[in-house]
Amino acid sequence: MDSNTVSSQPALKADPMEGMAHSEAHYFNSYNHHGIHEEMLKDEVRTRSYRDAIYQNGHLFKDKVVLDVGCGTAILSMFAVKAGAKHVIGVDMSTIIDKAKEIVEVNGLSSKITLLQGKMEEVELPFPKVDIIISEWMGYFLLYESMLDTVLYARDKYLVPDGLIFPDKATIFLAGIEDGEYKEEKIGFWDNVWGFDYTPLKQTALTEPLVDTVDIKAVVTDPCGVLTLDLYKVQPADLAFTLPYSLTVRRNDFVHAVIAWFDIEFSACHKPIKFSTGPHTKYTHWKQTVFYLRDVLTCESGERITGILSNKPNDKNRRDLDIAISYKLESEDPGRQGSGSAEYKMC
Incomplete structure (x- = not known):
């Protein structure tokens, strides 16, 4: 929801992407579909940031060999060629790469771009080393279904010493929100379903994070940067x-x-370029990830909510995540002090 829009809607709106892939094969197959690429290409914050980072730094790309990890429809590969790259190798597991080859050809760039279908760990590149790696590897909650492992493999195997990575830094932020109306609609619903007690599904619902758009007016706390990846x-x-x-x-x-x-x-840019996927800025297809707490915390201005955020790839499928959040309201009022913890699965 646009933070400048006054609305009586709940803080969250239902996510059409809810129920994403449960297996690696399904994950890659999902990127065969036209719609997901349309959504990403129409994400102006995402695509414009990549374009500007590449176009405004032609001096870095001029005559360089570039590797595009997870190239999709090859938009980043074509940006790199237009910025002066000597040659770009795009690698993607999905069959969308067949369409990418057609797109590259109709744009007259086939001599400058080599597209390879397969796993990064298995394909054979036409160059032993690359000067720059570009990739749009981020997933929901940054790490859910992300390609970061693959980018790191490519970095260690193919990037020359002092080579560049676009982008090269990512930071996860947390904040607390007021969202009673939508929580009741999404979680409280299971207390009485057509006259029956469905609370076993309520417990399941509490363990599934939502990927939704949060209204900035719902944010109750200052943000907190938890993790920065270099x-x-x-x-x-x-x-x-x-x-x-x-x-x-x-x-x-x-x-x-x-x-x-x-x-x-x-x-690495001459003029650093950044973008955010938070509720305070323009919409991105990543939206925000919402973790409902089992308890409602009653807070007053100036108090603090402290806790621990834990994350690890799921043992069965490393693209899925097991996440735990502990929380404690630090209040001078003993009647309002609350604490708890919850575990979530993104799968």
Whole structure:
């Protein structure tokens, strides 16, 4: 929801992407479909940021060999050629790459772009090393169904010393929101379903994060940066983490959920380019990730909500996530002090 729009709608709106792939094969197949690429290409924040980071830094791309990890429809590959790259290799598992080849050809760029279908770990590149890696690898909650593992593999195997990565920094943020109306609609619904007690499904609903658009007016706390990934240094093991957070309450209100989003930075640029997927800025297809708390916290301005955020790839499918959030309201009023924890699965 546009933060400038006054609306009586609930803080969240239903996500058409709810119920994403449960297996790696299904994950890659989902990127065969036209609609998902249309959504990404129409995401102006995403696509314009990549375009500007590449076009405004032609001096970095001139005569360089570039690797586009998860190239999709090859939009980033074509940006790189237009910026002066000597050659671009695009790699993607999905059959969308067949359409990407047609797109590259009709744009007269086939001699400059080589597109390969397959896993990054298995394809044979036409160049032994690359100067720059570009990739739009981010998933919901930054890491859900992301391709970061693949980018790190490509970095370690193919990137020349002092080579560049676009983008190269990502930060996960948390904040608390008031969202009683929508929580009741989504969670409380199971208390009475056509006269029957459906609370076993209520417990399931509480463990499934929502990917939705949050109205900025629903945000009750200041944001807190929890984790920053430097793609030049991060290792796959770092994607499992347990880190503290502290949220300062802005106003007297209830907190029903913690939300997460991420910011992205292209710091190699002459003029650094950044974009955010938070509720305070323009819409992106990543939206925000909402974790409903089992308890309602009654907060006053200046108080703090502290806790621990834990994340690890699921043992059965590393593109899925097991997430845990503990929370504690630090209040001088003993009647309002509350604490708890919850576990969530993104799958």
